[in-house]
Amino acid sequence: MSETASPGIEKSEQVERRWATISIVIVSALVVMAAFAGIHQATMPQTRIETVDPRTLHIAGEFIESNLGSALEADGSVTVRAVGQQYSFTPQCIVVPTDTPVTFRATSADVVHGFLIEHSNINTMLVPGYVSSITTRFATPAEVYMPCHEFCGVGHEGMWARIKIIDKAAFQKLAADRRRLDCVAQ
Amino acid sequence: MINSEHEAQLNDAALEPILRTGARGAVVLAGIATAIVIGLWFAFYLFVFVPRAAP
Amino acid sequence: MLHNKKLILAHFWLAFGGFGFALLLGEWQMYIRSPLHAWLGNPELYYRSVTAHGTTMAYVLPTLVAMGFGYAITEAALKRPLIGRKWAWAGLGLVLAGTIVAIIPVSLGLASVLYTFYPPMVGNPFYYIGVVMVVVGSWIWVALTVINLHAWKRDNPGAPVPLAMYANTAGALLWAWTAVGAAIELLFQIIPAALGLTTTIDAGLARVFFSWTLHAIVYFWLFPAYIAYYTIVPRAIGGRLFSDPMARISFSLFLVVAMPIGVHHLFADPQVGAGFKFLHSAFTALVSLPTLLTVFTICASVEIAGRLRGGKGALGWLKVLPWDNPLMLAVAFSFVMLGFGGAGGLINMSYQLDSSIHNTQWVTGHFHLIFGGAIVIMYFAIAYDLWPHLTGRALTSFRLMRAQLWTWFVGMIVLTFPWHYVGILGMPRRMAFYDYTDPAMAGEAASVMMSVLGGAILVVSEILFFTVLIRGHRAPRVEAGEYRFSVATHEPHSVPAALNGFGLWVSLMLGLTIINYGFPIAHLMALRDTSVPVVRVGGAK
Helix, strand or coil, X not given: CCCCCCHHHHHHHHHHHHHHHHHHHHHHHHHHHHHHHHHHCCXXXXXXXXXXXXXXXXXXXXXXXXXXXXXXXXXXXXXXXXXXXXXXXECCEEEEECCCEEEXXXXXXXXXXXXXXXXXXXXXXXXXXXXXXXXXXXXXXXXXXXXXXXXXXXXXXXCEEEXXXXXXXXXXXXXXXXXXXXXXXX | CCCCCCHHHHCHHHHHHHXXXXXXXXXXXXXXXXXXHHHHHHHHHXXXXXXXXXX | CCCCHHHHHXXXXXXXXXXXXXXHHHHHHHHHHCHHHHHHHCHHHHHHHHHHHHHHHHHHHHHHHHHHHHHHXXXXXXXXXXXXXXXXXXXXXXXXHHHHHHHHHHHCCCCCCCXXXXXXXXXXXXXXXXXXXXXXXXXXXXXXHHHHHHHHHHHCCCCCCCHHHHHHXXXXXXXXXXXXXXXXXXXXXXXXXXXXXXXXXXXXXXXXXXXXXHCHHHHHXXXXXXXXXXXXXXXXXXCCECCHHXXXXXXXHHXXXXXXXXXXHCCCCCCCCHHHHHHHHHHHHHHHHHHHHHHHHHHHHHHHHHHHCCCCCCXXXXXXXXXXXXHHHHHHXXXXXXXXXXXXXXXXXXXXXXXXXXXXXXXXXXXXXXXXXXXXXXXXXXXXXHHHHHHCECCCCHHHHHHHHHHHHHXXXXXXXXXXXXXXXXXXXXXXXXXXXXXXXXXXXXXXXXXXXXXXXXXXXXXXXXXXXXHCCCCCECCCCCCCCCCECCCCCCCCHHHCCCHHHHHHHHHHHHHHHHHHHHHHHHCCCCCEECEECCCCC
8 A cells, every 4th residue: 555646535535534633533522421421420339249059049148038128337327138030020029219329239030131120321230150140229218110221041030129219207217126127918 | 237327427537536634524524323313312311320320 | 407506605715714714713722721720820920931032032042143143144244164162063052052151040930030030039059050051152253252362362463343243243352341340240249149058139239240141241242233234235235435544433432332321221210319310411422423324324325225226316326225135124224223223223222211111111112123124134134145155056036035125114113112002101111911901001002902912913024034044954055155245445455553453442432331330339349338139030949
């Protein structure tokens, strides 16, 4: 390409170079925006990998049944522990307060599941052998669905949980009497 | 092959004046298209992602 | 002598019209009242279909198109018969055999694991073995592509590799390397589990290996379409390729950056840390660069065709383009769908933005638009362009081809735009059933029905497509002549070694693989106790 090129060809090459430069600028801007959104408005996925044994979830450790549900921590935040299995979540109805940091910690007891919470950016996979952890905050009371969104077998279409977002004060009152909260009975 | 050939297609001399205008039409067309694509990205960011982001 | 013919005719037509309608209703009633309709709502059949549909559309269709088009390029661009003809037939045989071996267990419901495999769910081993056979058959094509290019280069020292062959080889090399990820997952994790040799599997590690393949495979699918953009469209519409070196740079960039970005499919997964997720997100932004370059170069090449025809003004040249030419229509439709599909892709790759739509129907809508739309429409165009050279008979009806392309485009838009919308509403993926009576789902009903209509239009398009191709086997004989590619505005007499060979790009691709995948894979392999019990699917013991 280092041959004598006509003025027309030279002009073409100049135009291509300009377009390539603009393209690189656009692409870099996208990366920066993605980073900005990640840092400032994040629903950041966990930074480190945590493992767990799905075979003994129900026997010992963090995910035994009596430890599942919403727990009010000493610092005022809430930790929700849940397990997904073919074809339901436990607890099936999860209650959380408004205006409080809420951390969901969940895993799968068998195959790959996942969940999203409607009208939010909460969206995570549940891979057996690993713990998923995601922290967020809810602004207004509502009742929303939490479907499993990863194919997990023939019953996948029936795997829906509910999230009840209730007023912070109401949640505190409920949490005064009980260690772990859920709304399964409602 | 399916060809709508033009007599001047392989004529370098006919090509030269076109090239000298510097792909003006392509810049406009590709520019508009790229702007729309970036616009769609911003629309999603502003109208889908941000309203759902944790406060 | 009948005087009131119209009166009498009107009575008969009305009678028979009503009859025709009522007859169909009667047969519908028979069907619903019988045991024959029970299967309609069966979720297991839905997932079987998703497995078969995905496997065929993702692993069989694009592989065979790339191989067939690849062989055509090898012979037409290098202007010599293919070396290794018997091996090529063997490769095709392996792909065909593999497809059959895979589809049989799927059809019997023994491997409804979807084309993404989903360990620790494991189905019948023959499904996976069939997929491996398809991949191995395609690797024969890769080897033949490299061998043929090498032989040509030896016989033409220093000569520029024809662009079509350069791109074809880049695509083959990309595929060979990207398939390795899924091959490792299949050969070392899934097939041993399916055969009962192991009873546990590390699902997180398997997903990382699969992600190695999962993104770059779509660039493997994209190569034939982009090759057509650069080397067929300018020739077909009476223009010139605006820049040969830019074309080579774009294809080389794809070869380097398409593969080491797969973790963007794992943004929501717990087995990869945030650092590597961000790294892959940034590299994914890089892979949009060759598409931005391509869009400009092709617009400029098409503009030349317009200006040669006397087109004036910034956009006035668009009007005078040969819109009766099916290839002109195809590239225009393809670019529109590429624009929208690409916007969706940019959103998906932007790390946090993905969390708004991950695993919703948005994702499915996205890849149907970009692959089923932008890419597959060019597969049709390639077939139309090549067909007379393959059959020795003319394709006579441009009208039918244009109708087919129009219906594919319209159908794809009607199918996928509402599909993106329901994804935004939060509709999860891959469910066989949705309760549209529930207030939370009711807002999705109308959009889903529109997508069904879009799909029906696509079926019509498919029928038109087969009509054109089959007629192409029965039309009058014609001497199609030598198959030619587009000519650049400045045909290179020599090309820098970096853009005439692949040593540099393949090294970069391998290096980036190590940087982007080395630690995540090594870390997961080193972690103890992350293997979980296999869950068998399909009634297998």
